[in-house]
Amino acid sequence: MSTSVHPLIRRLADVLTLRPDAPAIEFDGHWHTWGELAGPAARIAALTRAHAVDGQAPIGILLRNTPAHVTAFLGVLGAGGTVVAVNPSRGAERTRADLRELGLPLVLGLPGDLAAVVPDGTPTASLAGLFTGPTPPYAADPLSTAVAVRMLTSGTTGPPKRIDLGYDMLAHSVIGPGFRGAPAPDRPRTGVAIVNAPLVHIGGVFRVLQCVAEARPFVLLPRFELESWARAVRTHRPRAVSLVPAALRMVLHSELTRDDLASVAVVTSGTAPLAAADADAFHERFGIPVLTSYAATEFGGGVAGWSLADHREFWATKRGSVGRAQGGAKLRVVADDGAALPPGEPGLLEVAPGQLGPDADWIRTTDLARLDDDGFLWILGRADQAIIRGGFKVLPDDVRGALETHPAVRGAAVVARPDPRLGETPVAMVELRSGTHADATELTEFLRDRLAGYEVPAEIAIVPEIPRTPSGKPDLTAVRLHFTEIGEVQTVTAAGASAIGGDHAV
Template sequence: GRFDLDEWARAVRTHRPKAVSLVPTAVRMVLHSELTRDDLASIKVVTSGTAPLSVEDSEAFTDKFGIPVLTSYAATEFGGGVAGWSLPDHKRYWADKRGSVGRASGGAQLRVVTEDGTVLAPDEPGLLEVKPGQLGPDADWIRTTDLGKLDEDGFLWILGRADQAIIRGGFKVIPDVVRDAIESHPAVAGASVVGRPDDRLGETPAAVVELRPGSTATTEDILAHLGSRLARYEVPTELVIVDTIPRTPSGKADLRAVRDQLAGATR
């Protein structure tokens, strides 16, 4: 269910746990609450997983309560954490490696490769491959859809998703599927779909749409058209009709410029 701040604070005061686990949304709720260091006196460490927690939020939490936040990372392909921060690592390395999701954990092995499987040197970005601990040392490497880099000390940074998939509250949304559905509307000349950050769901799909010359269609028309073609979680939470979709020289939608267009439209 939903995180109940008052109930949680009461439980902490009553049971005085040394360690607590909070999803990023809950970390932010505690951070922005009236709770003080005294309310959380027993807690020595907070662990946080499932969705990315920003460095700013985790550091603000530590500044306010004096409690380190240890983040972990689970690859979507096989639930279960494969990397994370330990308390000794946090004490020793956090200042230098803030933003990392920590080192291999639970017996997992990590490596970063090119498309064709060449293993990359430290700090070179590529596709993350994992050998999960529970599968044993003779298991095959499993390729994830995450882009990442490993440094020489084995700390992992997640840089994005190779397949551009949008993970909306645990559901996987493929931008091309949403774009095809939008472009099947007779008035639409083209569309581009990107993920927008969302405090509650992680991210949601958002779209910019270019209409055919002389065509008229409203945002509502297009969303109604999508209702019968997409799952509810695939329907964009924002859909903005623009004069032209910004494109790269090769003719592909320029996703960074599309994000700026959406940010400008929703300010």
């Protein structure tokens, strides 16, 4: 392969052809070998090059967690094209309008998804039967596209938007800062990873590409489901697993024992805030430390996190932090005018991601944060989600965290609702753990001793399940919509909350 080929493309080709008979992906109890992936990936690569326009090939993939979709992803990258991530679960009309606006030269997906969401006139190719038919050698003749993936953000607070992730950025994340000179593996890894993060989210893309770059076989789960995840852990005995906070709480409050997780030495957790109390409870119950992290699609992955050594030395005094800068990232906290603030002072977080190189510009986030003298980062909430109730600032994460300390609460989401007198008030949606009971009045009483009066939600809705984005975060747009409609839920009215908090509180 030419030396001009990007290191990430070269690495993918090297791994796919390293040991064709070695296991690569287990899905639904069946193993696919690296060789079984290589032929179909080569066909997708040829298809990608054939649909290039002016040297660019933005190829849409209606992404789901299946080996065919992983293979299609690798094929588009192998051709030097751009994977345009499309979530077929967002709703047919929205997805069809999205694809119409994108005007892609080709969309890949399963037949049902293609029929349901792709507008007439858009070229498509089905992934059904991808693993049958001729298997040409995996030989890349890549385009010179700079953008590897046009990734959807989670859409937590509004419509998802697309972020361009370059080949350099992805290679830095999944191979390492020295990706240009890093040697390819000379043999497949023996340990089996478990991937339950969705491919339509940066977490799933990172996990899958990291496994491929390391020639590490992995179990691919369609989604996180406790029984299938636990079965994979018991069978393959991974040393490390990754759980988003909602999944971690499911494991924490399940019937699983330390024996079920006997092989696991560490759990990593990201994508959403995790309460320190949950991390401590998990450690106490299973004897496994939880290493939290901070990442964003815009950064191409993580920029801060806990190492195991830091956890041993600092967790007792710095619990609740998301760790220190990693991967060459730089962090600082600034005032509204951009002036850097000293350690301990809260402000807006700015990041210079290592994935963008040593000369990366500072990127201002909407996260309120503070840094201490040792470089540990605390995320205090989202500045753009702060609720101003009668002049008092309410951070939704503080309210959510307090609710999730109730023994019956599996998860919570807190948003603002307009109020004619106070401007806006917090309202909360709560999902209970299986086999438990709590009503809105009980939860409101529970919050009285834990929050200021103005922080207590004006309404608490008990629902069977909180709507979530593909990454497991609460879908706050859907939560807001819930509070504008009449639902069969238990609530405490705004008038009741006023009596609870007292007018003097706001």
